[in-house]
Amino acid sequence: MPSFRPPLWALRAAIVSFWRDEAAPRFWPDGILLIDNGHVAAIGDHSELAPKLPAEVRVEHFPDLLIAPGFVDAHVHFPQIDRIGAHGAQLLDWLERYIYPAEARLSDGDFAKDLAKFFVAELLRHGITTALVFAASQKQSADSLFAAARAKDMRLIGGQVLMDRGAPDEVLVPAEIAAEQSSALIRKWHGKGRLGYAITPRFAVTSSDRQLELAGKLHSRFPDTLVHTHLSENPREVALVRELFPDHRDYFDVYARHGLAGPRSVFAHCVHLSDGEWRDLAKAGSAIAFCPGSNLFLGSGLFDHSRARRMGIRVGLGSDVGAGDSLSPFAAQKDAYRVGQMRGDNLHPFDAFRMATLGGAEALGLDHLIGGLEPGKEADFVLIDRAATPLLARRLRSVADKSWSADLADTFKSWSADLADTLFALSILGEDRMIARTYVAGRLVHRRASPRRRLPPL
Ligand SMILES: [Zn+2]
Numbered sequence: 001m002p003s004f005r006p007p008l009w010a011l012r013a014a015i016v017s018f019w020r021d022e023a024a025p026r027f028w029p030d031g032i033l034l035i036d037n038g039h040v041a042a043i044g045d046h047s048e049l050a051p052k053l054p055a056e057v058r059v060e061h062f063p064d065l066l067i068a069p070g071f072v073d074a075h076v077h078f079p080q081i082d083r084i085g086a087h088g089a090q091l092l093d094w095l096e097r098y099i100y101p102a103e104a105r106l107s108d109g110d111f112a113k114d115l116a117k118f119f120v121a122e123l124l125r126h127g128i129t130t131a132l133v134f135a136a137s138q139k140q141s142a143d144s145l146f147a148a149a150r151a152k153d154m155r156l157i158g159g160q161v162l163m164d165r166g167a168p169d170e171v172l173v174p175a176e177i178a179a180e181q182s183s184a185l186i187r188k189w190h191g192k193g194r195l196g197y198a199i200t201p202r203f204a205v206t207s208s209d210r211q212l213e214l215a216g217k218l219h220s221r222f223p224d225t226l227v228h229t230h231l232s233e234n235p236r237e238v239a240l241v242r243e244l245f246p247d248h249r250d251y252f253d254v255y256a257r258h259g260l261a262g263p264r265s266v267f268a269h270c271v272h273l274s275d276g277e278w279r280d281l282a283k284a285g286s287a288i289a290f291c292p293g294s295n296l297f298l299g300s301g302l303f304d305h306s307r308a309r310r311m312g313i314r315v316g317l318g319s320d321v322g323a324g325d326s327l328s329p330f331a332a333q334k335d336a337y338r339v340g341q342m343r344g345d346n347l348h349p350f351d352a353f354r355m356a357t358l359g360g361a362e363a364l365g366l367d368h369l370i371g372g373l374e375p376g377k378e379a380d381f382v383l384i385d386r387a388a389t390p391l392l393a394r395r396l397r398s399v400a401d402k403s404w405s406a407d408l409a410d411t412f413k414s415w416s417a418d419l420a421d422t423l424f425a426l427s428i429l430g431e432d433r434m435i436a437r438t439y440v441a442g443r444l445v446h447r448r449a450s451p452r453r454r455l456p457p458l
Contacts, residue, residue: 010034013062014458017373018358038441070129070380071329072360075268075289075318078119079136084322091234103136104170116144124446126327127435129380133158139181146189159200166206175211198228204254216259233269252277271301287314287363292335294320316360329356330430349424379442387455388434
Protein backbone atom coordinates (compact mmCIF):
# COMPACT_ATOMS: atom_id res chain seq x y z
CA MET A 1 0.00 0.00 0.00
CA PRO A 2 1.61 3.34 -1.02
CA SER A 3 1.60 6.23 1.40
CA PHE A 4 -1.07 8.73 0.36
CA ARG A 5 -0.42 12.43 0.37
CA PRO A 6 -2.75 15.31 -0.39
CA PRO A 7 -3.93 16.82 -2.64
CA LEU A 8 -6.00 13.71 -2.92
CA TRP A 9 -9.72 13.33 -2.63
CA ALA A 10 -11.98 10.39 -2.29
CA LEU A 11 -15.53 9.23 -2.80
CA ARG A 12 -17.29 6.79 -0.54
CA ALA A 13 -20.17 4.78 -2.07
CA ALA A 14 -20.96 1.35 -3.45
CA ILE A 15 -18.55 0.69 -6.35
CA VAL A 16 -18.71 -1.74 -9.26
CA SER A 17 -16.10 -2.20 -11.97
CA PHE A 18 -14.65 -4.82 -14.23
CA TRP A 19 -10.95 -5.53 -14.01
CA ARG A 20 -8.86 -6.44 -17.05
CA ASP A 21 -8.59 -10.21 -17.49
CA GLU A 22 -11.24 -11.02 -14.91
CA ALA A 23 -14.54 -12.63 -15.85
CA ALA A 24 -16.76 -11.14 -13.12
CA PRO A 25 -16.93 -7.57 -11.88
CA ARG A 26 -15.47 -6.48 -8.57
CA PHE A 27 -17.91 -4.97 -6.13
CA TRP A 28 -17.61 -3.04 -2.89
CA PRO A 29 -20.94 -2.37 -1.13
CA ASP A 30 -19.24 0.35 0.92
CA GLY A 31 -16.18 1.36 -1.04
CA ILE A 32 -13.65 4.13 -1.32
CA LEU A 33 -12.35 5.48 -4.60
CA LEU A 34 -9.25 7.59 -4.11
CA ILE A 35 -8.37 10.07 -6.82
CA ASP A 36 -4.97 11.63 -7.39
CA ASN A 37 -4.30 14.06 -10.18
CA GLY A 38 -6.98 12.73 -12.50
CA HIS A 39 -6.14 9.06 -11.90
CA VAL A 40 -7.38 6.31 -9.62
CA ALA A 41 -4.90 6.10 -6.74
CA ALA A 42 -6.64 3.34 -4.80
CA ILE A 43 -9.92 1.49 -4.54
CA GLY A 44 -11.24 -0.83 -1.85
CA ASP A 45 -13.42 -1.38 1.18
CA HIS A 46 -14.10 1.70 3.22
CA SER A 47 -13.33 -0.15 6.43
CA GLU A 48 -9.86 -1.12 5.17
CA LEU A 49 -8.87 1.94 3.21
CA ALA A 50 -10.30 4.81 5.23
CA PRO A 51 -8.00 4.38 8.27
CA LYS A 52 -4.96 4.64 6.01
CA LEU A 53 -5.94 7.98 4.51
CA PRO A 54 -4.34 11.13 5.87
CA ALA A 55 -6.80 13.13 7.95
CA GLU A 56 -6.83 16.04 5.51
CA VAL A 57 -8.07 13.95 2.55
CA ARG A 58 -11.53 15.13 1.65
CA VAL A 59 -14.01 12.23 1.47
CA GLU A 60 -17.39 12.82 -0.19
CA HIS A 61 -19.96 10.29 0.95
CA PHE A 62 -22.80 9.18 -1.35
CA PRO A 63 -24.61 6.44 0.59
CA ASP A 64 -27.40 6.07 -2.01
CA LEU A 65 -25.31 6.06 -5.16
CA LEU A 66 -23.32 3.51 -7.12
CA ILE A 67 -19.93 4.38 -8.62
CA ALA A 68 -19.19 2.78 -11.99
CA PRO A 69 -16.58 3.43 -14.67
CA GLY A 70 -17.56 5.98 -17.29
CA PHE A 71 -19.36 4.30 -20.16
CA VAL A 72 -17.87 3.87 -23.64
CA ASP A 73 -19.93 4.44 -26.78
CA ALA A 74 -18.06 2.45 -29.42
CA HIS A 75 -19.93 3.91 -32.42
CA VAL A 76 -21.90 7.14 -32.74
CA HIS A 77 -22.45 9.96 -35.29
CA PHE A 78 -22.56 13.46 -33.85
CA PRO A 79 -23.97 15.21 -36.98
CA GLN A 80 -27.04 12.96 -36.87
CA ILE A 81 -28.24 13.98 -33.45
CA ASP A 82 -30.91 16.28 -34.88
CA ARG A 83 -32.40 13.41 -36.87
CA ILE A 84 -32.67 10.91 -34.03
CA GLY A 85 -36.04 9.14 -34.18
CA ALA A 86 -36.68 9.63 -37.92
CA HIS A 87 -39.59 7.48 -39.03
CA GLY A 88 -40.06 4.61 -41.39
CA ALA A 89 -36.98 3.70 -43.39
CA GLN A 90 -34.22 1.13 -43.56
CA LEU A 91 -30.56 1.97 -43.93
CA LEU A 92 -30.10 3.13 -47.55
CA ASP A 93 -33.39 5.07 -47.75
CA TRP A 94 -32.88 6.49 -44.26
CA LEU A 95 -29.47 7.85 -45.29
CA GLU A 96 -30.92 9.51 -48.41
CA ARG A 97 -34.07 10.84 -46.80
CA TYR A 98 -32.79 12.09 -43.46
CA ILE A 99 -29.09 11.76 -42.88
CA TYR A 100 -27.30 13.24 -45.88
CA PRO A 101 -29.39 16.45 -45.65
CA ALA A 102 -28.64 16.61 -41.91
CA GLU A 103 -24.91 16.17 -42.49
CA ALA A 104 -24.90 18.76 -45.27
CA ARG A 105 -25.89 21.36 -42.65
CA LEU A 106 -22.45 21.07 -41.08
CA SER A 107 -21.05 23.18 -43.92
CA ASP A 108 -22.14 26.03 -41.66
CA GLY A 109 -19.21 26.31 -39.25
CA ASP A 110 -21.15 27.95 -36.42
CA PHE A 111 -23.83 25.31 -36.66
CA ALA A 112 -21.19 22.55 -36.51
CA LYS A 113 -19.59 24.10 -33.42
CA ASP A 114 -22.91 24.42 -31.59
CA LEU A 115 -23.93 20.89 -32.48
CA ALA A 116 -20.58 19.45 -31.35
CA LYS A 117 -20.86 21.22 -27.99
CA PHE A 118 -24.41 19.97 -27.55
CA PHE A 119 -23.37 16.44 -28.48
CA VAL A 120 -20.46 16.33 -26.02
CA ALA A 121 -22.66 17.69 -23.22
CA GLU A 122 -25.25 15.01 -24.02
CA LEU A 123 -22.63 12.25 -23.90
CA LEU A 124 -21.57 13.39 -20.44
CA ARG A 125 -25.16 13.76 -19.26
CA HIS A 126 -25.74 10.15 -20.27
CA GLY A 127 -22.61 8.99 -18.42
CA ILE A 128 -20.52 8.39 -21.54
CA THR A 129 -16.96 9.52 -20.95
CA THR A 130 -15.40 8.03 -24.09
CA ALA A 131 -16.81 7.64 -27.57
CA LEU A 132 -15.69 6.65 -31.05
CA VAL A 133 -17.38 9.24 -33.21
CA PHE A 134 -18.16 9.85 -36.86
CA ALA A 135 -18.04 13.55 -37.72
CA ALA A 136 -19.39 14.56 -41.15
CA SER A 137 -17.51 14.85 -44.44
CA GLN A 138 -16.56 18.51 -43.93
CA LYS A 139 -13.18 18.93 -42.26
CA GLN A 140 -14.54 21.59 -39.95
CA SER A 141 -17.08 19.15 -38.55
CA ALA A 142 -14.21 17.07 -37.16
CA ASP A 143 -12.45 20.20 -35.91
CA SER A 144 -15.61 21.19 -34.05
CA LEU A 145 -15.96 17.76 -32.48
CA PHE A 146 -12.36 17.64 -31.26
CA ALA A 147 -12.51 21.19 -29.89
CA ALA A 148 -15.68 20.41 -27.93
CA ALA A 149 -14.23 17.20 -26.46
CA ARG A 150 -10.92 18.89 -25.67
CA ALA A 151 -12.72 21.61 -23.72
CA LYS A 152 -14.00 18.85 -21.38
CA ASP A 153 -10.71 16.89 -21.42
CA MET A 154 -12.59 13.84 -22.68
CA ARG A 155 -10.88 10.77 -24.03
CA LEU A 156 -12.61 10.77 -27.39
CA ILE A 157 -11.69 9.35 -30.80
CA GLY A 158 -13.20 10.82 -33.93
CA GLY A 159 -12.70 11.35 -37.61
CA GLN A 160 -13.81 13.21 -40.70
CA VAL A 161 -16.08 11.01 -42.78
CA LEU A 162 -14.61 9.96 -46.11
CA MET A 163 -17.14 9.71 -48.94
CA ASP A 164 -16.62 10.53 -52.60
CA ARG A 165 -19.52 8.84 -54.41
CA GLY A 166 -23.02 7.43 -54.06
CA ALA A 167 -24.49 10.38 -52.15
CA PRO A 168 -25.57 14.00 -52.85
CA ASP A 169 -22.77 16.34 -53.94
CA GLU A 170 -23.12 18.48 -50.79
CA VAL A 171 -21.68 15.70 -48.65
CA LEU A 172 -19.01 14.40 -51.04
CA VAL A 173 -15.35 15.41 -50.94
CA PRO A 174 -12.95 14.19 -53.66
CA ALA A 175 -10.65 11.41 -52.43
CA GLU A 176 -7.35 13.32 -52.68
CA ILE A 177 -8.67 16.41 -50.92
CA ALA A 178 -10.32 14.40 -48.14
CA ALA A 179 -7.13 12.39 -47.55
CA GLU A 180 -5.13 15.60 -47.27
CA GLN A 181 -7.67 17.08 -44.87
CA SER A 182 -7.68 13.94 -42.74
CA SER A 183 -3.90 14.00 -42.63
CA ALA A 184 -4.01 17.61 -41.38
CA LEU A 185 -6.60 16.66 -38.77
CA ILE A 186 -4.42 13.78 -37.53
CA ARG A 187 -1.43 16.10 -37.13
CA LYS A 188 -3.56 18.65 -35.32
CA TRP A 189 -5.58 16.46 -32.97
CA HIS A 190 -4.25 12.90 -32.69
CA GLY A 191 -2.61 12.48 -29.29
CA LYS A 192 -3.46 16.02 -28.26
CA GLY A 193 -4.55 15.76 -24.62
CA ARG A 194 -6.79 12.72 -24.49
CA LEU A 195 -7.93 12.82 -28.12
CA GLY A 196 -7.35 10.25 -30.82
CA TYR A 197 -8.04 10.06 -34.52
CA ALA A 198 -9.92 7.39 -36.47
CA ILE A 199 -9.66 7.22 -40.25
CA THR A 200 -13.34 7.06 -41.12
CA PRO A 201 -14.57 5.91 -44.53
CA ARG A 202 -18.38 5.91 -44.16
CA PHE A 203 -18.80 2.50 -45.81
CA ALA A 204 -17.72 0.79 -49.00
CA VAL A 205 -20.85 2.04 -50.80
CA THR A 206 -19.81 5.70 -50.66
CA SER A 207 -16.05 5.34 -51.24
CA SER A 208 -14.33 4.71 -54.56
CA ASP A 209 -11.46 2.25 -54.79
CA ARG A 210 -9.13 5.23 -54.92
CA GLN A 211 -10.52 6.65 -51.69
CA LEU A 212 -10.20 3.35 -49.84
CA GLU A 213 -6.66 3.01 -51.15
CA LEU A 214 -5.76 6.49 -49.85
CA ALA A 215 -7.43 5.74 -46.51
CA GLY A 216 -5.33 2.58 -46.18
CA LYS A 217 -2.18 4.54 -46.99
CA LEU A 218 -3.06 7.14 -44.41
CA HIS A 219 -3.46 4.42 -41.78
CA SER A 220 -0.09 2.91 -42.64
CA ARG A 221 1.47 6.37 -42.39
CA PHE A 222 -0.15 6.93 -38.97
CA PRO A 223 -0.41 3.36 -37.66
CA ASP A 224 -1.56 4.28 -34.17
CA THR A 225 -4.75 5.85 -35.52
CA LEU A 226 -7.89 3.73 -35.55
CA VAL A 227 -9.90 2.76 -38.63
CA HIS A 228 -13.62 3.20 -38.05
CA THR A 229 -16.29 2.21 -40.54
CA HIS A 230 -19.49 0.21 -41.11
CA LEU A 231 -19.61 -3.41 -42.17
CA SER A 232 -22.51 -5.65 -43.17
CA GLU A 233 -25.37 -3.81 -41.51
CA ASN A 234 -28.26 -4.38 -43.90
CA PRO A 235 -28.95 -7.02 -46.60
CA ARG A 236 -29.51 -4.42 -49.36
CA GLU A 237 -26.25 -2.72 -48.44
CA VAL A 238 -24.39 -6.05 -48.59
CA ALA A 239 -25.85 -6.78 -52.03
CA LEU A 240 -24.88 -3.30 -53.25
CA VAL A 241 -21.29 -3.75 -52.08
CA ARG A 242 -21.15 -7.01 -54.00
CA GLU A 243 -22.24 -5.13 -57.15
CA LEU A 244 -19.85 -2.24 -56.61
CA PHE A 245 -16.82 -4.44 -55.84
CA PRO A 246 -17.31 -7.54 -58.04
CA ASP A 247 -13.63 -8.49 -57.83
CA HIS A 248 -13.65 -8.81 -54.06
CA ARG A 249 -14.42 -12.01 -52.19
CA ASP A 250 -16.87 -10.30 -49.85
CA TYR A 251 -17.57 -7.05 -47.98
CA PHE A 252 -14.83 -7.56 -45.38
CA ASP A 253 -12.33 -8.23 -48.18
CA VAL A 254 -13.02 -4.75 -49.63
CA TYR A 255 -11.59 -3.21 -46.46
CA ALA A 256 -8.92 -5.87 -45.94
CA ARG A 257 -7.41 -5.50 -49.39
CA HIS A 258 -7.16 -1.74 -48.91
CA GLY A 259 -5.21 -2.08 -45.65
CA LEU A 260 -8.20 -1.09 -43.54
CA ALA A 261 -8.76 -4.31 -41.57
CA GLY A 262 -6.36 -4.88 -38.72
CA PRO A 263 -6.17 -4.86 -34.94
CA ARG A 264 -6.87 -1.12 -34.84
CA SER A 265 -10.02 -1.36 -36.96
CA VAL A 266 -13.49 -1.05 -35.44
CA PHE A 267 -16.35 -2.27 -37.61
CA ALA A 268 -19.85 -1.17 -36.69
CA HIS A 269 -22.70 -3.72 -36.97
CA CYS A 270 -21.37 -6.96 -38.60
CA VAL A 271 -24.93 -8.30 -38.58
CA HIS A 272 -24.79 -10.29 -41.82
CA LEU A 273 -21.23 -11.61 -41.94
CA SER A 274 -20.59 -14.85 -43.82
CA ASP A 275 -18.65 -17.63 -42.09
CA GLY A 276 -15.59 -16.59 -44.06
CA GLU A 277 -15.96 -12.97 -42.98
CA TRP A 278 -16.27 -13.96 -39.32
CA ARG A 279 -13.09 -15.99 -39.67
CA ASP A 280 -11.20 -13.25 -41.48
CA LEU A 281 -12.29 -10.56 -39.04
CA ALA A 282 -11.19 -12.67 -36.06
CA LYS A 283 -7.89 -13.46 -37.77
CA ALA A 284 -7.28 -9.78 -38.48
CA GLY A 285 -7.82 -9.01 -34.76
CA SER A 286 -10.36 -6.32 -35.60
CA ALA A 287 -13.05 -5.19 -33.16
CA ILE A 288 -16.82 -4.89 -33.55
CA ALA A 289 -19.15 -2.14 -32.34
CA PHE A 290 -22.43 -3.90 -31.57
CA CYS A 291 -25.23 -1.36 -32.05
CA PRO A 292 -28.42 -3.14 -31.00
CA GLY A 293 -30.61 -0.03 -30.68
CA SER A 294 -29.78 0.99 -34.23
CA ASN A 295 -30.14 -2.53 -35.62
CA LEU A 296 -33.62 -2.79 -34.11
CA PHE A 297 -34.64 0.75 -35.08
CA LEU A 298 -33.63 0.40 -38.75
CA GLY A 299 -34.73 -3.24 -38.89
CA SER A 300 -31.21 -4.24 -39.92
CA GLY A 301 -30.99 -7.59 -38.16
CA LEU A 302 -29.76 -9.38 -35.05
CA PHE A 303 -26.03 -9.43 -34.27
CA ASP A 304 -24.63 -12.71 -32.91
CA HIS A 305 -22.72 -11.49 -29.86
CA SER A 306 -22.16 -15.02 -28.52
CA ARG A 307 -20.38 -15.99 -31.69
CA ALA A 308 -18.12 -12.95 -31.40
CA ARG A 309 -17.30 -13.90 -27.80
CA ARG A 310 -16.62 -17.52 -28.69
CA MET A 311 -14.23 -16.36 -31.42
CA GLY A 312 -12.39 -14.02 -29.05
CA ILE A 313 -13.38 -10.89 -30.98
CA ARG A 314 -13.40 -7.65 -28.99
CA VAL A 315 -16.90 -6.15 -28.86
CA GLY A 316 -18.03 -2.78 -27.55
CA LEU A 317 -21.55 -1.36 -27.44
CA GLY A 318 -22.42 1.51 -29.75
CA SER A 319 -25.47 3.74 -29.66
CA ASP A 320 -25.14 4.54 -33.40
CA VAL A 321 -27.22 7.66 -32.84
CA GLY A 322 -29.02 8.87 -34.98
CA ALA A 323 -29.99 5.39 -36.23
CA GLY A 324 -29.93 4.39 -32.58
CA ASP A 325 -32.73 6.04 -30.66
CA SER A 326 -30.90 6.69 -27.38
CA LEU A 327 -27.45 7.75 -26.22
CA SER A 328 -28.00 5.95 -22.93
CA PRO A 329 -25.58 3.09 -22.25
CA PHE A 330 -28.41 1.51 -20.24
CA ALA A 331 -30.60 1.51 -23.34
CA ALA A 332 -27.75 -0.09 -25.31
CA GLN A 333 -27.51 -2.88 -22.72
CA LYS A 334 -31.28 -3.34 -22.78
CA ASP A 335 -31.35 -3.55 -26.56
CA ALA A 336 -28.42 -5.98 -26.54
CA TYR A 337 -30.43 -8.18 -24.20
CA ARG A 338 -33.47 -7.94 -26.50
CA VAL A 339 -31.42 -8.91 -29.54
CA GLY A 340 -30.13 -11.90 -27.58
CA GLN A 341 -33.69 -12.86 -26.64
CA MET A 342 -34.74 -12.77 -30.29
CA ARG A 343 -31.89 -15.16 -31.03
CA GLY A 344 -32.72 -17.43 -28.09
CA ASP A 345 -29.48 -16.37 -26.47
CA ASN A 346 -29.65 -14.77 -22.98
CA LEU A 347 -27.15 -11.99 -22.41
CA HIS A 348 -25.95 -12.02 -18.80
CA PRO A 349 -26.14 -8.57 -17.16
CA PHE A 350 -22.44 -8.75 -16.29
CA ASP A 351 -21.60 -9.32 -19.96
CA ALA A 352 -23.80 -6.38 -21.01
CA PHE A 353 -22.25 -4.10 -18.38
CA ARG A 354 -18.77 -5.25 -19.39
CA MET A 355 -19.44 -4.48 -23.09
CA ALA A 356 -20.62 -0.98 -22.11
CA THR A 357 -17.45 -0.25 -20.10
CA LEU A 358 -14.27 -2.33 -20.35
CA GLY A 359 -15.38 -4.10 -23.54
CA GLY A 360 -15.78 -0.76 -25.28
CA ALA A 361 -12.35 0.32 -24.07
CA GLU A 362 -10.88 -2.94 -25.41
CA ALA A 363 -12.55 -2.42 -28.79
CA LEU A 364 -10.97 1.03 -28.99
CA GLY A 365 -7.56 -0.20 -27.79
CA LEU A 366 -7.84 1.94 -24.65
CA ASP A 367 -8.34 -0.69 -21.94
CA HIS A 368 -4.94 0.07 -20.39
CA LEU A 369 -6.21 3.62 -19.71
CA ILE A 370 -9.97 3.53 -19.19
CA GLY A 371 -12.99 1.24 -18.95
CA GLY A 372 -12.42 0.19 -15.32
CA LEU A 373 -11.32 1.64 -12.01
CA GLU A 374 -8.07 -0.22 -11.46
CA PRO A 375 -5.46 1.92 -9.68
CA GLY A 376 -3.41 3.87 -12.20
CA LYS A 377 -6.25 4.22 -14.71
CA GLU A 378 -7.70 7.57 -15.68
CA ALA A 379 -10.46 8.60 -13.28
CA ASP A 380 -13.45 8.62 -15.64
CA PHE A 381 -16.48 7.49 -13.68
CA VAL A 382 -20.16 8.06 -12.97
CA LEU A 383 -22.41 8.10 -9.94
CA ILE A 384 -25.56 6.12 -10.67
CA ASP A 385 -28.77 6.87 -8.83
CA ARG A 386 -30.52 3.53 -8.31
CA ALA A 387 -33.66 5.36 -7.24
CA ALA A 388 -33.80 7.90 -10.05
CA THR A 389 -37.43 7.13 -10.91
CA PRO A 390 -40.25 5.84 -8.70
CA LEU A 391 -40.49 2.63 -10.71
CA LEU A 392 -36.75 1.94 -10.56
CA ALA A 393 -36.70 2.58 -6.81
CA ARG A 394 -39.58 0.16 -6.28
CA ARG A 395 -38.05 -2.48 -8.51
CA LEU A 396 -34.68 -2.27 -6.77
CA ARG A 397 -36.20 -2.51 -3.32
CA SER A 398 -37.01 -6.09 -4.32
CA VAL A 399 -33.26 -6.82 -4.53
CA ALA A 400 -33.06 -6.34 -0.77
CA ASP A 401 -35.90 -8.82 -0.30
CA LYS A 402 -33.97 -11.99 0.50
CA SER A 403 -36.92 -14.26 -0.21
CA TRP A 404 -35.98 -13.82 -3.89
CA SER A 405 -32.33 -14.72 -3.46
CA ALA A 406 -32.40 -18.46 -4.17
CA ASP A 407 -34.12 -17.96 -7.52
CA LEU A 408 -31.79 -15.17 -8.51
CA ALA A 409 -28.66 -17.14 -7.67
CA ASP A 410 -29.89 -19.84 -10.01
CA THR A 411 -30.92 -17.37 -12.70
CA PHE A 412 -27.67 -15.46 -12.77
CA LYS A 413 -25.29 -18.32 -11.90
CA SER A 414 -23.19 -15.85 -10.05
CA TRP A 415 -21.53 -15.20 -6.71
CA SER A 416 -23.49 -11.99 -6.60
CA ALA A 417 -27.03 -12.46 -7.77
CA ASP A 418 -28.06 -9.22 -6.07
CA LEU A 419 -25.53 -7.26 -8.06
CA ALA A 420 -26.50 -9.01 -11.30
CA ASP A 421 -30.17 -8.32 -10.62
CA THR A 422 -29.41 -4.67 -9.84
CA LEU A 423 -27.36 -4.17 -13.00
CA PHE A 424 -30.03 -5.89 -15.05
CA ALA A 425 -32.84 -3.74 -13.64
CA LEU A 426 -30.71 -0.63 -14.21
CA SER A 427 -30.21 -1.61 -17.83
CA ILE A 428 -33.89 -2.40 -18.44
CA LEU A 429 -35.32 0.67 -16.69
CA GLY A 430 -32.33 2.93 -17.16
CA GLU A 431 -32.01 6.28 -18.85
CA ASP A 432 -30.25 9.60 -18.55
CA ARG A 433 -31.91 10.53 -15.24
CA MET A 434 -29.97 7.76 -13.52
CA ILE A 435 -26.66 9.51 -14.03
CA ALA A 436 -26.38 11.71 -10.96
CA ARG A 437 -22.81 12.82 -11.73
CA THR A 438 -20.17 12.30 -14.38
CA TYR A 439 -16.44 12.78 -13.77
CA VAL A 440 -13.77 13.06 -16.44
CA ALA A 441 -10.13 12.68 -15.37
CA GLY A 442 -11.27 13.17 -11.78
CA ARG A 443 -13.14 16.38 -12.56
CA LEU A 444 -16.89 16.84 -12.19
CA VAL A 445 -18.32 17.60 -15.64
CA HIS A 446 -22.01 16.87 -15.13
CA ARG A 447 -24.27 17.06 -12.11
CA ARG A 448 -27.95 16.21 -12.42
CA ALA A 449 -30.27 18.71 -10.85
CA SER A 450 -33.31 16.63 -9.93
CA PRO A 451 -33.95 15.35 -6.39
CA ARG A 452 -33.17 11.82 -5.26
CA ARG A 453 -35.21 9.12 -3.55
CA ARG A 454 -33.72 6.87 -0.92
CA LEU A 455 -33.09 3.13 -1.09
CA PRO A 456 -31.63 0.58 1.30
CA PRO A 457 -27.90 -0.12 0.75
CA LEU A 458 -27.01 -2.38 -2.15
ZN1 LIG B 1 -23.21 4.22 -37.83
